[in-house]
Each structure stands twice: as structure tokens, then as C-alpha cells.
Amino acid sequence: MKLLTLAILLTFITSSWAQEIKLGLVQYQGGGDWYANLDTSLPNLAAFANKNLGTKIDEEQAIVSLDDPSLYQYPFLHLTGHGNIVLSDAEVNNLRNYLLAGGFLHIDDNYGMDKFIRPQLKRVFPELDLVELPSGHPIFHQTFDFAEGLPKIHEHDNNRPQALGLIKDGKLLCLYTYESDLGDGWEDPRIHNDTQENHIEALQMGANILEYIFMNAQKNG
Numbered sequence: 001m002k003l004l005t006l007a008i009l010l011t012f013i014t015s016s017w018a019q020e021i022k023l024g025l026v027q028y029q030g031g032g033d034w035y036a037n038l039d040t041s042l043p044n045l046a047a048f049a050n051k052n053l054g055t056k057i058d059e060e061q062a063i064v065s066l067d068d069p070s071l072y073q074y075p076f077l078h079l080t081g082h083g084n085i086v087l088s089d090a091e092v093n094n095l096r097n098y099l100l101a102g103g104f105l106h107i108d109d110n111y112g113m114d115k116f117i118r119p120q121l122k123r124v125f126p127e128l129d130l131v132e133l134p135s136g137h138p139i140f141h142q143t144f145d146f147a148e149g150l151p152k153i154h155e156h157d158n159n160r161p162q163a164l165g166l167i168k169d170g171k172l173l174c175l176y177t178y179e180s181d182l183g184d185g186w187e188d189p190r191i192h193n194d195t196q197e198n199h200i201e202a203l204q205m206g207a208n209i210l211e212y213i214f215m216n217a218q219k220n221g
Contacts, residue, residue: 021214022058024074026105027065030086036110037080041186048186048203049210053143057210066091071098076213077105080183082112085120092123099124099166099173104213107176108183111156121166121174130164130176139163139175142211144204153202154181154192175209182206 023042027034046057062074067090071077077098079085087095099105107117121130133139135149140163150163161180165172184192185202194202 020056020058021075022060022062022073024062024064024071024077026077026079027063028079028081028085028087028091030084030116032081032083032085032113032116033110034079034081034085036082037183037187040188040191041080041183042078044188045186045203045206045210049207053207053211055210055214066095066098071095072101072103075103076210077103078108078183079105079117080108080110080113082110084116085113086116087120087123092120096124100168104172105174106209107174108181109176109178110181110183111154114178117176121176125166125168125173128166128168130166133163133165133172133175137163139172139208139212140205142208142215144208146205146208150177150180151201151205152180153185153194153198156181172212 023046025034025038025042042061043059046055046059046061049055049057050059062070064071064074064077066087071094095105109117118130133149135147137149140146140149150161152161156179159179162178163180164176164178166174166176182202182205185194185198186206187194189196189199
């Protein structure tokens with residue numbers, strides 16, 4: 001059964017947009033609010049990508065834990081929140097296997113989870129360090145061009161936004177967006193009193209992430 005789901009996953013990752021997929025929102029333990037952007041964030045991103053990239057993404061997100069066998073049905077996982085996150089050994093092992101099989105994890109610090117998520121990622125890939133993606137990385141230059149790299153959507157501590165990645169054998173397995181707050185920007189603008197410009201900029205960057213992952217099959221690290 002696992003071989004079947006892995007085959008399906010790899011088909012999603014390496015094929016065109018011909019098949020409908022569903023994005024997964026990660027539910028985790030530890031006290032952090034995994035549900036911070038629950039209502040409109042991923043659904044809005046899916047709708048934007050469908051309209052502007054010609055994708056066929058289910059606009060209803062899946063909520064999945066990292067030790068759930070169904071994890072392999074979702075080629076793109078999004079994890080966000082403000083606070084603590086604790087992964088069990090089973091979740092660590094399953095996430096590692098999922099990412100090595102071709103799945104992708106996007107982590108977006110909603111402000112306050114940075115010191116918690118980094119040690120968990122080190123448990124998943126002790127042999128890898130997070131590296132900053134330069135502004136010239138192709139993830140910033142898909143359908144939408146971001147000459148300066150990751151956009152700043154919400155201000156937190158007056159730090160510059162950073163796109164950090166876990167890269168293994170030339171493949172970007174995990175993207176961690178820090179001091180940007182893309183997920184908040186994907187939500188309906190009224191929720192955070194965002195300008196329409198900020199909302200669109202966040203969605204465009206999100207669409208670039210999806211396009212880079214799926215349409216390019218992560219040929220570039």
C-alpha cells in the first residue's frame with residue numbers, strides 16, 4: 001500500500017497540472033497554533049494558482065498529522081503557527097521518508113515559532129543545515145518575478161525576510177520562510193487589514209513556490 005501511495009505522490013510531483021491535487025495543512029502537537037491561518041490561507045492560494053497558473057488544485061485543504069499514513073497522498077504540506085511545536089519520533093521518521101520520497105514541506109513562521117521549528121528540522125535531517133536561498137534562485141523567478149527574493153508581507157522585528165531551505169542531493173526538500181508571513185498574506189485581506197497589493201504579492205510568491213515544486217519537478221536545488 002505504501003509503495004502505491006509513493007508512486008502516486010511521485011506522479012504528482014513529476015507530472016504536469018493534468019491531475020487534481022490537494023494541499024495539506026499540518027496539524028502538530030506542542031501547544032503552537034497550527035490552525036493560525038485555518039480558514040482562508042491555503043484555499044485562497046489554491047484558487048489563485050488555479051486562476052493564474054492553470055492548475056487544478058482542490059480548493060478545500062486537507063488537515064493532516066505527520067504520522068498519518070495518508071500523508072503520502074498530499075505532495076505539498078504547509079506548516080505554520082506562532083509557538084511551540086513538538087514532533088514524536090514517529091512523526092520525525094515519517095516526515096523524513098515523505099520528503100525523501102518526493103514530498104515537499106513549506107514552513108511559514110507566523111511569528112514566534114522560529115526557535116521551536118529549527119531543532120525539530122534538525123531531528124528530521126541531522127545531516128543537513130538550513131541554507132538561505134539567494135535572490136537569483138529560480139523559486140523567485142517563475143511566472144511571477146521577485147528580483148529581490150522573498151517579499152516582506154508583515155513586519156515583526158524589523159528583520160529582513162529570509163527563504164531558507166533544506167537541500168539534499170540538489171533537491172529542495174523543505175522551504176522555511178522567515179520574517180515574511182506569507183500565510184497571513186494569503187488570507188482574506190480583511191483578517192489582517194492587509195492592502196490588496198500585499199495580498200497579491202503574497203499569493204504570487206505562493207504560486208511561485210507551487211510552480212517551482214510541481215512544474216519543474218525540483219530539478220534545481
